[in-house]
Amino acid sequence: xxxxxxxxxxxxxxxxxxxxxxxxxxxxxxxxxxxxxxxxxxxxxxxxxxxxxxxxxxxxxxxxxxxxxxxxxxxxxxxxxxxxxxxxxxxxxxxxxxxxxxxxxxxxxxxxxxxxxxxxxxxxxxxxxxxxxxxxxxxxxxxxxxxxxxxxxxxxxxxxxxxxxxxxxxxxxxxxxxxxxxxxxxxxxxxxxxxxxxxxxxxxxxxxxxxxxxxxxxxxxxxxxxxxxxxxxxxxxxxxxxxxxxxxxxxxxxxxxxxxxxxxxxxxxxxxxxxxxxxxxxxxxxxxxxxxxxxxxxxxxxxxxxxxxxxxxxxxxxxxxxxxxxxxxxxxxxxxxxxxxxxxxxxxxxxxxxxxxxxxxxxxxxxxxxxxxxxxxxxxxxxxxxxxxxxxxxxxxxxxxxxxxxxxxxxxxxxxxxxxxxxxxxxxxxxxxxxxxxxxxxxxxxxxxxxxxxxx
Amino acid sequence: xxxxxxxxxxxxxxxxxxxxxxxxxxxxxxxxxxxxxxxxxxxxxxxxxxxxxxxxxxxxxxxxxxxxxxxxxxxxxxxxxxxxxxxxxxxxxxxxxxxxxxxxxxxxxxxxxxxxxxxxxxxxxxxxxxxxxxxxxxxxxxxxxxxxxxxxxxxxxxxxxxxxxxxxxxxxxxxxxxxxxxxxxxxxxxxxxxxxxxxxxxxxxxxxxxxxxxxxxxxxxxxxxxxxxxxxxxxxxxxxxxxxxxxxxxxxxxxxxxxxxxxxxxxxxxxxxxxxxxxxxxxxxxxxxxxxxxxxxxxxxxxxxxxxxxxxxxxxxxxxxxxxxxxxxxxxxxxxxxxxxxxxxxxxxxxxx
Numbered sequence: 001x002x003x004x005x006x007x008x009x010x011x012x013x014x015x016x017x018x019x020x021x022x023x024x025x026x027x028x029x030x031x032x033x034x035x036x037x038x039x040x041x042x043x044x045x046x047x048x049x050x051x052x053x054x055x056x057x058x059x060x061x062x063x064x065x066x067x068x069x070x071x072x073x074x075x076x077x078x079x080x081x082x083x084x085x086x087x088x089x090x091x092x093x094x095x096x097x098x099x100x101x102x103x104x105x106x107x108x109x110x111x112x113x114x115x116x117x118x119x120x121x122x123x124x125x126x127x128x129x130x131x132x133x134x135x136x137x138x139x140x141x142x143x144x145x146x147x148x149x150x151x152x153x154x155x156x157x158x159x160x161x162x163x164x165x166x167x168x169x170x171x172x173x174x175x176x177x178x179x180x181x182x183x184x185x186x187x188x189x190x191x192x193x194x195x196x197x198x199x200x201x202x203x204x205x206x207x208x209x210x211x212x213x214x215x216x217x218x219x220x221x222x223x224x225x226x227x228x229x230x231x232x233x234x235x236x237x238x239x240x241x242x243x244x245x246x247x248x249x250x251x252x253x254x255x256x257x258x259x260x261x262x263x264x265x266x267x268x269x270x271x272x273x274x275x276x277x278x279x280x281x282x283x284x285x286x287x288x289x290x291x292x293x294x295x296x297x298x299x300x301x302x303x304x305x306x307x308x309x310x311x312x313x314x315x316x317x318x319x320x321x322x323x324x325x326x327x328x329x330x331x332x333x334x335x336x337x338x339x340x341x342x343x344x345x346x347x348x349x350x351x352x353x354x355x356x357x358x359x360x361x362x363x364x365x366x367x368x369x370x371x372x373x374x375x376x377x378x379x380x381x382x383x384x385x386x387x388x389x390x391x392x393x394x395x396x397x398x399x400x401x402x403x404x405x406x407x408x409x410x411x412x413x414x415x416x417x418x419x420x421x422x423x424x425x426x427x428x429x430x431x432x433x434x435x436x437x438x439x440x441x442x443x444x445x446x447x448x449x450x451x452x453x454x455x456x
Numbered sequence: 457x458x459x460x461x462x463x464x465x466x467x468x469x470x471x472x473x474x475x476x477x478x479x480x481x482x483x484x485x486x487x488x489x490x491x492x493x494x495x496x497x498x499x500x501x502x503x504x505x506x507x508x509x510x511x512x513x514x515x516x517x518x519x520x521x522x523x524x525x526x527x528x529x530x531x532x533x534x535x536x537x538x539x540x541x542x543x544x545x546x547x548x549x550x551x552x553x554x555x556x557x558x559x560x561x562x563x564x565x566x567x568x569x570x571x572x573x574x575x576x577x578x579x580x581x582x583x584x585x586x587x588x589x590x591x592x593x594x595x596x597x598x599x600x601x602x603x604x605x606x607x608x609x610x611x612x613x614x615x616x617x618x619x620x621x622x623x624x625x626x627x628x629x630x631x632x633x634x635x636x637x638x639x640x641x642x643x644x645x646x647x648x649x650x651x652x653x654x655x656x657x658x659x660x661x662x663x664x665x666x667x668x669x670x671x672x673x674x675x676x677x678x679x680x681x682x683x684x685x686x687x688x689x690x691x692x693x694x695x696x697x698x699x700x701x702x703x704x705x706x707x708x709x710x711x712x713x714x715x716x717x718x719x720x721x722x723x724x725x726x727x728x729x730x731x732x733x734x735x736x737x738x739x740x741x742x743x744x745x746x747x748x749x750x751x752x753x754x755x756x757x758x759x760x761x762x763x764x765x766x767x768x769x770x771x772x773x774x775x776x777x778x779x780x781x782x783x784x785x786x787x788x789x790x791x792x793x794x795x796x797x798x799x800x801x802x803x804x805x806x807x808x809x
Contacts, residue, residue, distance in 0.1 A: 292475050292479050292482070295475055295787060296482060296783075297745055297763075297779060300748065300775065301486055304486050304489075307770075308486075308493075308770075381628035382628075382630075385633065389630075389632075392749060392753075393752075393764065393767075411753070416640060425640070428636070428637065432629065435625070436625050436628065439625035439627075440625055450695075
């Protein structure tokens with residue numbers, strides 16, 4: 001209670017003497033800046049739309065690790081290669097066709113993850129497209145003949161089963177034996193015929209022949225050879241860059257955690273003070289309600305409510321507050337209020353005829369505020385993790401991308417089994433930073449405000 | 457004339473029972489989503505009856521109107537059989553009565569491993585696993601925190617104290633979170649320990665290797681809990697003891713020259729025991745609910761995982777059953793503690809008022 005002597009300035013100065021608290025403050029400043037950036041740079045609607053719309057990220061690889069992972073592992077993982085350009089009209093006998101030729105170098109240590117051909121056609125009549133692949137060693141591989149309709153066509157080359165079967169045979173022929181690993185299309189295309197799982201590095205060519213007499217105004221092609229790394233943060237199973245959820249999760253986590261913690265502790269403070277001041281029946285009733293709350297299991301109740309009513313995260317916040325305002329804290333705060341109730345200045349206030357309301361809100365609560373502020377800050381991480389828990393059960397906000405949702409998606413899609421470390425570690429790191437910074441500041445404040453705990 | 461102590465106890469029993477009744481009723485209201493779950497069940501009954509009538513060759517030749525009548529009457533019997541023909545408000549009191557008499561009834565969807573739909577059996581089947589993991593964890597944590605706190609309060613301001621106090625922020629992250637990180641290290645990376653479940657699959661045949669397999673599966677969740685909850689617990693216990701150790705009688709004892717070990721045991725630990733025992737009792741009872749998230753992450757077949765599943769299936773009887781049992785257990789513990797303190801500690805003053 002001696003913190004009243006410090007005042008705000010003194011408390012901050014005192015706080016800056018703790019190294020942990022300074023570090024915590026620095027982290028919180030960074031997190032707040034990220035939050036502001038998120039809200040300004042990617043407006044809410046845009047973030048939700050990008051996160052929800054499945055076609056938006058089609059040109060990103062699936063489950064790709066972040067690019068910087070290449071600096072740490074000895075292997076150079078491939079980035080995606082995007083090939084596009086205008087076709088040439090070629091006369092072949094009496095008929096004309098449109099030929100797209102793309103060449104690219106492939107110097108990575110791992111195979112690509114996928115190959116997709118995007119073909120846009122304005123031609124009313126459908127036509128065939130022949131695709132072929134030329135390797136640096138001169139090996140020529142026919143990728144198939146596909147029917148192109150008007151509109152946007154996507155040809156998932158690496159999903160064609162018949163192509164896989166023929167390539168398997170082709171590789172066996174070249175090696176002269178059955179390889180001791182399984183052959184997928186993307187592996188067969190880039191495999192060095194040495195018997196080991198090695199990439200053949202060098203210049204490759206892809207040739208697409210559109211059997212139509214249309215001009216290149218009407219038909220355009222793009223070939224995407226998907227890599228295994230992408231961007232700063234990598235992508236998830238739906239090709240979405242994790243960065244959106246990481247960035248947008250910051251303001252959600254901070255506002256959810258801070259609002260819940262502050263409102264709950266303040267409400268508890270008011271309830272405890274009222275209970276102590278009025279005593280008698282009011283006290284009795286509030287005690288019973290506290291006991292009911294103790295018996296009600298918090299998390300199951302919260303999960304049920306959010307499941308049955310499918311509410312947004314902000315409504316959920318109200319439910320969380322309603323479910324926690326009678327927590328065990330009320331009892332300790334009530335004990336403190338009982339003590340303050342006997343102070344002379346309260347008696348003096350009573351003597352000059354101050355109303356109960358005035359005494360509770362203007363004389364008692366301000367006096368009790370300093371010792372509870374550390375507990376507000378210390379409970380912020382609890383609510384940040386609570387949001388993650390709710391996302392974990394597929395609840396939480398149905399629209400917003402959050403850290404908890406990333407973790408949920410990662411576990412749901414077997415990140416732990418497939419070894420997709422980045423998917424788990426990126427949201428975890430942000431959760432750790434948030435929890436750590438608030439805990440550091442809270443504990444330091446605790447020491448300042450409760451002088452008995454101050455270190456020598 | 458009834459002695460005052462008996463009157464106090466009777467009053468407490470009445471009060472706590474009232475608390476259980478109210479908590480149970482709130483759970484019933486929420487678990488049925490104010491009758492919303494019943495609508496789901498009604499439509500399901502309708503669907504099942506319609507399928508049954510359609511697939512039964514005995515009813516093949518009937519004209520459509522008669523078929524409809526037949527279906528309607530069968531649906532009505534089914535609804536009556538389950539008591540769904542009455543409005544939810546009235547039914548909620550039936551539910552309340554059943555729940556309070558621990559007549560937990562049958563689940564809507566979930567079954568126990570032996571195939572039974574009795575809620576009681578489902579709960580009893582899952583409870584031992586939860587006790588095995590979380591009561592062990594809670595008890596372990598309690599002793600580590602108690603001893604650690606007591607030890608540190610004697611080393612106030614020393615190096616070891618400062619180190620352990622600085623570790624307290626670790627506890628701002630929950631057990632399930634550490635569990636995920638531990639799985640990532642010990643399963644995904646090192647392939648040393650299993651990532652989920654109670655035993656290996658298929659379960660080992662002889663009891664000894666079965667036991668070892670369960671033990672192996674307990675390592676990760678148990679360590680995750682210890683890593684998460686030890687530090688703040690030691691910190692709080694230390695503060696608690698520090699505050700007690702500035703009491704006058706402790707200083708007198710030290711001045712008298714009582715050895716430090718004895719001061720700690722006799723003058724600090726003993727008078728601070730009641731709130732510590734209260735905390736332990738409440739923590740042990742809460743541990744019986746399991747940890748919903750930890751059990752779900754690890755697919756540990758305990759009560760917490762069952763609740764998570766029941767919520768997913770909207771299986772109200774299971775949710776209500778677990779809550780009622782929990783409420784009774786907790787109320788009973790509080791009562792026992794009240795009585796013990798009423799007798800032991802004159803300051804709490806059962807006899808006084």
